[in-house]
Amino acid sequence: MSTKHALPTLDRLNATVPDDLDAQKVGQDWLASFTKAVETNDIDATVALIHPDGWWRDLFALTWDLRTFQGSAGIKQFLQDRLETEKFSGFKFVEAAVDKPYPDLLWVRLHFDFETKVALGRVTALLVPTANGEWKSFVLCTNLENLKGYPERIGELRSFAPNHGKWQEQREREQAFADGDPEVLIIGAGQSGLDLAARLKNLGVSNLIVEKQPRVGDQWRNRYQALCLHDPIWFNQLPYLNFPESWPTFIPARKLADWLEFYASIMELNVWNSTAVTHAQRDEATNKWVVTVKKEDGSERILRVDHVVFALGLGAGSINVPNIPGKEDFQGQVLHSTQHHRATDHLGKKVVIVGACTSAHDIAADYVENGVDVTMFQRSSTYIMTTKEGSPRLMKPLYWQGGPAPEVADRIANATPIYFNKLIAQRQTAEIAEADKDILEGLKRVGYNLNMGDDGSGFLFLALKRAGGYYLDVGACQLIIDGKIKIKNNTQIERFTPTGLKFTDGSELQADVVLFATGFGDIREPIRKICGDEVGDKVPPIWGLNEEGELSGTWRELGTPGLWYMMGNLAWSRFFSKHVALQIKAKQEGVFGTRYSSPPIKA
Numbered sequence: 001m002s003t004k005h006a007l008p009t010l011d012r013l014n015a016t017v018p019d020d021l022d023a024q025k026v027g028q029d030w031l032a033s034f035t036k037a038v039e040t041n042d043i044d045a046t047v048a049l050i051h052p053d054g055w056w057r058d059l060f061a062l063t064w065d066l067r068t069f070q071g072s073a074g075i076k077q078f079l080q081d082r083l084e085t086e087k088f089s090g091f092k093f094v095e096a097a098v099d100k101p102y103p104d105l106l107w108v109r110l111h112f113d114f115e116t117k118v119a120l121g122r123v124t125a126l127l128v129p130t131a132n133g134e135w136k137s138f139v140l141c142t143n144l145e146n147l148k149g150y151p152e153r154i155g156e157l158r159s160f161a162p163n164h165g166k167w168q169e170q171r172e173r174e175q176a177f178a179d180g181d182p183e184v185l186i187i188g189a190g191q192s193g194l195d196l197a198a199r200l201k202n203l204g205v206s207n208l209i210v211e212k213q214p215r216v217g218d219q220w221r222n223r224y225q226a227l228c229l230h231d232p233i234w235f236n237q238l239p240y241l242n243f244p245e246s247w248p249t250f251i252p253a254r255k256l257a258d259w260l261e262f263y264a265s266i267m268e269l270n271v272w273n274s275t276a277v278t279h280a281q282r283d284e285a286t287n288k289w290v291v292t293v294k295k296e297d298g299s300e301r302i303l304r305v306d307h308v309v310f311a312l313g314l315g316a317g318s319i320n321v322p323n324i325p326g327k328e329d330f331q332g333q334v335l336h337s338t339q340h341h342r343a344t345d346h347l348g349k350k351v352v353i354v355g356a357c358t359s360a361h362d363i364a365a366d367y368v369e370n371g372v373d374v375t376m377f378q379r380s381s382t383y384i385m386t387t388k389e390g391s392p393r394l395m396k397p398l399y400w401q402g403g404p405a406p407e408v409a410d411r412i413a414n415a416t417p418i419y420f421n422k423l424i425a426q427r428q429t430a431e432i433a434e435a436d437k438d439i440l441e442g443l444k445r446v447g448y449n450l451n452m453g454d455d456g457s458g459f460l461f462l463a464l465k466r467a468g469g470y471y472l473d474v475g476a477c478q479l480i481i482d483g484k485i486k487i488k489n490n491t492q493i494e495r496f497t498p499t500g501l502k503f504t505d506g507s508e509l510q511a512d513v514v515l516f517a518t519g520f521g522d523i524r525e526p527i528r529k530i531c532g533d534e535v536g537d538k539v540p541p542i543w544g545l546n547e548e549g550e551l552s553g554t555w556r557e558l559g560t561p562g563l564w565y566m567m568g569n570l571a572w573s574r575f576f577s578k579h580v581a582l583q584i585k586a587k588q589e590g591v592f593g594t595r596y597s598s599p600p601i602k603a
Helices: 023-039 043-046 072-082 167-176 190-203 253-266 360-369 387-395 408-414 418-435 437-445 462-467 476-481 525-531 570-589
Strands: 050-059 066-070 089-100 105-114 118-131 133-149 186-189 207-210 273-281 288-295 301-306 307-310 333-336 352-356 373-377 382-386 470-473 486-488 492-497 500-503 508-510 513-516 563-565
Touching: 023 089, 023 105, 023 118, 023 133, 043 050, 043 072, 050 072, 066 072, 066 418, 072 288, 089 118, 105 133, 118 408, 133 301, 133 570, 167 470, 186 190, 186 301, 190 207, 190 253, 190 513, 190 570, 207 273, 273 525, 288 307, 307 476, 307 525, 352 360, 352 500, 360 373, 360 470, 360 476, 382 418, 382 462, 387 418, 387 470, 408 570, 418 462, 437 476, 470 476
Parallel strands: 050 133, 186 207, 186 307, 307 563, 333 513, 352 373, 352 513, 373 486, 382 470
Antiparallel strands: 050 066, 089 105, 105 118, 118 133, 273 288, 288 301, 492 500, 500 508
C-alpha cells in the first residue's frame, strides 16, 4: 500500500467539527460546488473538491470496469479521460448523514444520483472537514445502477396481464428452450449463477443455467455434513427474496442448499441439471459461442449463444493435494476435504487433517463430537477470530438485525475502496483480538501458531489475496485449547510411511486416515478445458488484488468477447451480479461503451 494510504483522522486533517453539525447543509453545499465544476467541465475545480489523498472508486459507471484512483494526479487523469465522453451529469441530492466510526474519525456520508449518456447511477461520497473549515470528499464512488430505457421488470414494472391456464405450458417451453437458444449460457447453479440468472431475467435477457449435479444446491449439499455458514444471515440474502425471519443467524449448508433449489424454482430460472458443457468455441463470423451440452441420458444439444458465463466459484480448479513421497506405501485412506462426508465414516480411526483453516477446523470439530481421534497439522500460522466477537464488530450496522435493506447496505459497503477498507480493518482486527484475548492466549499456550492477517487487517484480505488462511471460530478453538483436537506444527511433512506421516524434524504421526484440507488449484482450469488453449491463454488471473486494490478477472470479460466469470460469496454475488447483468444487457442492446484501460497513476 502507498505511504499516502492513511485514514482521514481529525488530527491528521487538523480539523474540528461542531456538535451541531448540519450534515444536510454540508452535503448540499458540497454537491452544489461539485455540480458547477462538472457542468462547466472544470477539471481543476472538480479535483479541488477532493482531498489530495482522496479516492475515487468507479463501479462500471464511468469506466465500464472496476477501477480505483487515489490521489489528485490519478483522479485528474481519469476525469480528463472520461468526464466529457461519458456525459457525467444530472446530479440530484438524495440524503446526507454523519458517520462517526471512531472518536477520531468523522465524515458526512452523502448520496446523490447521476446519469451518463446511457446509464443511471448513484454516488456515495465521504466528506471530511479541513483546517480552513471547507469540506472535501475523501472517498467518492460512482456506482452503475440501471441502463436508460431498460429498467428491471420488478415492482411497478411487473407484468399486469392475467394468465388463464397458459402459464404451465409456457413455462415448460421456456425451460426447454423449445423456441430457440438463450442469449446467455451460465455454467454452474451455485449462488453466483442463480443470482446472475435472476438479474438477467428481470432485464429481459434470456438465459440458461447448466449444472452437472442432479439438484440445484448440490455444491453445498454434498460437502461435509458439518458445514455451516460463518457469515450472519443478513449478509447472505439473495437478490429480490430475503430469507425467512425465523431462520438462524448462521445457516447450515444443507439448509442453504434447499433454499437455492427453492429460489431457482420460485424465480422461474431455467436450469438443466445433470448436464455438462463439453465444448465451447466462438464463431468469429457470427460473434456467437457454439456450445455443446451433454445431458444425463447421453443426448447432446448445440446452443448458439452471445455470452458464456462460468459461475463455478473458487473451487473450480482441481483439488489441491500436495505430492508427498511414499503415498503408495501408506496402508490407510487418503482423501481431500471435498471427498469427506461425515465424521462417523471414520469411527475408531486415527485421523490427521493437513491444513488449519475453515474446512479443517469444521471437520476436526465434527470428529471430536463423534469420538474420533483427530490431529490437525498446521503448515503455517492462521488468523483466528470468533464469530461471537468479530461478526458484530465487522457487520453492524449494515448487515445485522434492524439494518438497511440489502441493496442499500451493499451500496454503502462497496462504495469504499478495498485498500481504504483495509485501513479500517486494521483497527477492527485489533479490537477483535482484544475481545478474543482469552481464546487467543489459550491457543498460544498449546502451541497453535497465530497471525493477525495481512498487515494486521484480519481475514478479509487473506480471503481477497489468497482465498484462505483464516478460521472464523464457532467452537473448534476451545476444543484445541482443551486438547480434544491435537495440533502438530513447526515442521513439514517429509513423506508417508506405511502407518502414517513422517516429518522433517524426525517425528512421526500414526494415522488411519489422512485428510487434506488444502484448497484448490487454478480456477481457470475449466475454461481452458472447455474453450481450448487459444482462449485459455487469453484469460487473465481470476481473484487476487491488482495494483489498484480491485479483484482481478471476475465480473468482467475474460480476454475474449462474451466470456465471463461470475463468482463471490453470497454478498458479493448478490451485489456484483447486477453489474455483470447490466454489462451483458448493454452489449445486447448496443449501448455498451469502452472499458477504461488507462494504467493507474501511483499516488
